[in-house]
Amino acid sequence: MGDPRSFITINRVDSGYRPVTERIQDYDEVERLLPDDARMRQALRCMDCGVPFCHWACPVSNIMPEWQAKLAQGNWQAAYDILQATNNFPEFTGRLCPAPCEASCVLGINDDPVTIRENELAVIEHAFEAGYVQPKPPARRTGKKVAVIGSGPAGLACADSLNKAGHTVVLYEAADAVGGYLRFGVPDFKLDKRIIDRRIAILQAEGLTVQTGVKVGEDISVDDIQAEYNAVCLAIGARQPRDLPIEGRDLDGIHFAVDYLTQQNRLVRGDEIPDAERITAAHKHVVVIGGGDTGSDCVGTANRQGAQSITQIELLPAPPEIRPADQPWPLWPKLYKTSSSHEEGCKRLFNIATQQFSATDGHVQKLSAVHVEWHADDNGQYRMTEVPGSEFELEADLVLLAMGFVHVEHSELIAGFGIELNARGNIPVDERYMTGVDGLFAAGDASRGASLVVWAIHEGREAARGIHDYLSSR
Numbered sequence: 001m002g003d004p005r006s007f008i009t010i011n012r013v014d015s016g017y018r019p020v021t022e023r024i025q026d027y028d029e030v031e032r033l034l035p036d037d038a039r040m041r042q043a044l045r046c047m048d049c050g051v052p053f054c055h056w057a058c059p060v061s062n063i064m065p066e067w068q069a070k071l072a073q074g075n076w077q078a079a080y081d082i083l084q085a086t087n088n089f090p091e092f093t094g095r096l097c098p099a100p101c102e103a104s105c106v107l108g109i110n111d112d113p114v115t116i117r118e119n120e121l122a123v124i125e126h127a128f129e130a131g132y133v134q135p136k137p138p139a140r141r142t143g144k145k146v147a148v149i150g151s152g153p154a155g156l157a158c159a160d161s162l163n164k165a166g167h168t169v170v171l172y173e174a175a176d177a178v179g180g181y182l183r184f185g186v187p188d189f190k191l192d193k194r195i196i197d198r199r200i201a202i203l204q205a206e207g208l209t210v211q212t213g214v215k216v217g218e219d220i221s222v223d224d225i226q227a228e229y230n231a232v233c234l235a236i237g238a239r240q241p242r243d244l245p246i247e248g249r250d251l252d253g254i255h256f257a258v259d260y261l262t263q264q265n266r267l268v269r270g271d272e273i274p275d276a277e278r279i280t281a282a283h284k285h286v287v288v289i290g291g292g293d294t295g296s297d298c299v300g301t302a303n304r305q306g307a308q309s310i311t312q313i314e315l316l317p318a319p320p321e322i323r324p325a326d327q328p329w330p331l332w333p334k335l336y337k338t339s340s341s342h343e344e345g346c347k348r349l350f351n352i353a354t355q356q357f358s359a360t361d362g363h364v365q366k367l368s369a370v371h372v373e374w375h376a377d378d379n380g381q382y383r384m385t386e387v388p389g390s391e392f393e394l395e396a397d398l399v400l401l402a403m404g405f406v407h408v409e410h411s412e413l414i415a416g417f418g419i420e421l422n423a424r425g426n427i428p429v430d431e432r433y434m435t436g437v438d439g440l441f442a443a444g445d446a447s448r449g450a451s452l453v454v455w456a457i458h459e460g461r462e463a464a465r466g467i468h469d470y471l472s473s474r
């Protein structure tokens with residue numbers, strides 16, 4: 001820590017976003033970077049607390065105070081070295097993480113927390129620009145072979161860690177490009193896909209083999225995988241979207257959010273999509289069902305496509321704007337969040353239950369809904385009741401279902417490996433991240449359930465540790 005009074009004398013300054021009128025014309029990243037000197041001043045605000053709760057709250061246990069100190073001194077190389085020791089991909093979390101570290105920053109008790117996520121992004125972008133991030137292939141190979149199935153952040157972190165440990169790793173991906181939801185899901189305006197390509201080039205130069213367009217269980221059999229490799233990690237995500245099986249669900253114009261978002265990612269990449277398959281919000285009344293981050297990504301995309309109106313509806317009540325007493329510091333609070341996409345324009349409704357879709361000529365035209373209330377019963381369980389007489393209709397010629405993901409896809413792959421799923425429909429693992437099948441590990445959303453990029457990276461790293469120990473003991 002440089003000046004011990006900096007947390008009093010320097011205010012939090014966020015990087016901010018490009019102006020709305022400019023950014024909704026394109027799919028480039030919306031967030032800006034502060035100049036280096038301003039960023040270093042922000043790191044000076046870190047108090048180097050005796051007990052760094054930020055470190056405790058971070059799923060990958062980033063050592064915040066240490067790299068804030070290096071950043072504040074302008075020693076970007078040292079800041080990068082400390083940061084990358086606990087996080088394989090700070091360029092993903094620096095852009096996408098909701099930053100539980102900031103919610104538990106001690107400064108946040110009575111002031112604005114340190115801009116930890118933005119500082120992380122600045123350090124890793126500086127590191128790439130300055131050439132600190134170079135391929136470092138392992139000095140020797142162990143002769144052990146590992147297959148990692150699925151190339152989202154969990155699979156990438158697992159494959160990278162094992163490759164660095166000297167194992168020979170093949171990363172299999174069903175899609176035609178690496179990244180999981182980072183590639184096809186998260187909009188380009190939050191994560192430019194060249195950021196993924198830049199990292200993959202480093203991993204490949206370090207000796208990682210990547211095979212895209214290979215769906216394990218279909219294009220290559222489970223038996224062949226088991227015969228070929230000493231260990232296998234399943235990082236296949238929790239990709240079964242939650243549906244809304246109400247009257248009218250089968251009408252045209254009602255889509256899962258991830259199909260809509262993926263298509264836009266492909267268009268940005270330059271793929272041709274036949275008109276008959278295009279899902280577009282242009283000139284449409286769009287209703288997004290689901291008030292979370294995926295819903296917000298749909299709002300941002302629909303605005304860029306030129307929607308006539310956008311309404312985002314949520315079944316639950318609006319979260320509070322400030323930390324409520326039952327979610328005290330340093331816990332993660334569920335607060336009302338206005339994303340950059342919300343700022344770009346949409347109507348947000350809470351406590352709304354969708355009842356029915358109706359149509360003209362087979363294409364959705366209206367959505368019928370009702371206001372609801374939530375009350376705790378005698379056991380403290382919240383129960384929903386409809387408000388009598390509060391039924392209403394919304395014009396809707398594009399409906400996007402963004403209600404989360406229920407579990408891993410129950411595919412041939414799961415049956416082929418003989419996995420017994422847990423009660424939530426995901427892949428159970430032990431403390432080594434091994435499933436009930438010897439030598440078969442799982443990580444990320446596939447075992448944890450739909451979660452966050454930072455948790456996927458954590459689990460990928462931990463599964464790699466489990467696999468390394470398993471291989472070393474044989």
Ligand SMILES: Cc1cc2nc3c(=O)[nH]c(=O)nc-3n(C[C@H](O)[C@H](O)[C@H](O)COP(=O)(O)OP(=O)(O)OC[C@H]3O[C@@H](n4cnc5c(N)ncnc54)[C@H](O)[C@@H]3O)c2cc1C
Pocket residue numbers: 096097098149150151152153154155156172173174175179180181182185186187214215216217235236237238239258261293294297413443444445446450451452453454456
């Ligand atoms: C639209 C959207 C926005 C999001 N925004 C954020 C955000 O801002 N911040 C955040 O922290 N989190 C966000 N998330 C959540 C985050 O993306 C996920 O938690 C994370 O990607 C999970 O990583 P994973 O590696 O476990 O799985 P995934 O990213 O789902 O990757 C799994 C991969 O496995 C592949 N696969 C599946 N089966 C096979 C097979 N049989 N053979 C070969 N490959 C296979 C899939 O094609 C996929 O590429 C978002 C999610 C979505 C959908």
